[in-house]
Amino acid sequence: MSNSVVTTAAIEKDDNVIWHQHNVTKAERAQLKSQQPVVLWFTGLSGAGKSTVAGALETELVNQGYHTYLLDGDNVRHGLCRDLGFSQQDRRENIRRVGELTKLMADAGLIVLSAFISPHRAERALVRELLPQGEFLEVFVDASLAVCESRDPKGLYKKARAGEIPNFTGIDSEYEQPEKPEIHLKADEHSVAELVEQCLSVLRAQGVIG
Template identity: 65%
Template structure:
């Protein structure tokens, strides 16, 4: 029995079915593919297309999207620095549980700070966190502007918007570095090649 530091009355209960058992049933290991990049970089589009490709390969997946989690899990959070950090922490904890369930978890979050992405990496065992940087120039993201957020930020309607008046810290050594100006189909092939190499999916 492991006693947590926060409260000695809360204990971690080990279960008879372990992650290895679940992974064996799924036929692949559980990992987190953490997509990061500016708004409009294409991370949600790429993550969604990759999930479809993995599903076609028989891989058990779940996609955690930034907007979707704010409809439920993180609906009480705003966009202050502290709230955004808590948003990422919660998503990291959910992703960790899903990895324990043996799933390949795809997340699409701006997650602008290196420290927060490292925080999630540190929650997981070595090799379970794969940082995917969708590297798209700001000017391209602004042209795309799928939600009209850059226009609002430039006009002053939207404050603390990443890339405009709030910093985005690019990964210094992402596990996978994608050129966000390429066709999505090309990016998916690159990702699948990496996952085959890591023996997460079969060829």
């Protein structure tokens, strides 16, 4: 199928697909859960601790009675994004899909935690634009390349250094650090418990949790 055919089909579909507003509102779903919906977007190098911190934060939130969902980079590639590879185009599409999914989950009134390298500022900005003001919190899990490479929990840096994984972020593909993240976690200087408490403090200050 040519690009022109795909483009035309997409335009025709867009013209005939209309968003349906349901009776139950986002505010009502959030009120039922006694919380404010929000997306915490954890970004950082592989091995920085994104999934570890996000998982520990989710556990603490659930223990306090809040309704959450954690989206992990590897997990979504088993289903939602299983058809995507790791080219620049596919990685952008991966983030676009996840962004749309977080929007729907926030509409359900959830506190959504998304742990993705998401190396480019433009892609993270596109996700931010999907959500209302204040509902997207960029969480920069900041650990140096040396620390991440020394951890290498999946052996990915070793494979990248050996040329087995092309376009690996931090090695032969650029990571663009957030310029003004809502939460900046110095992951190589603090314990997971301290990083979780830092996140909780911001959520309390913004009225997401009590």
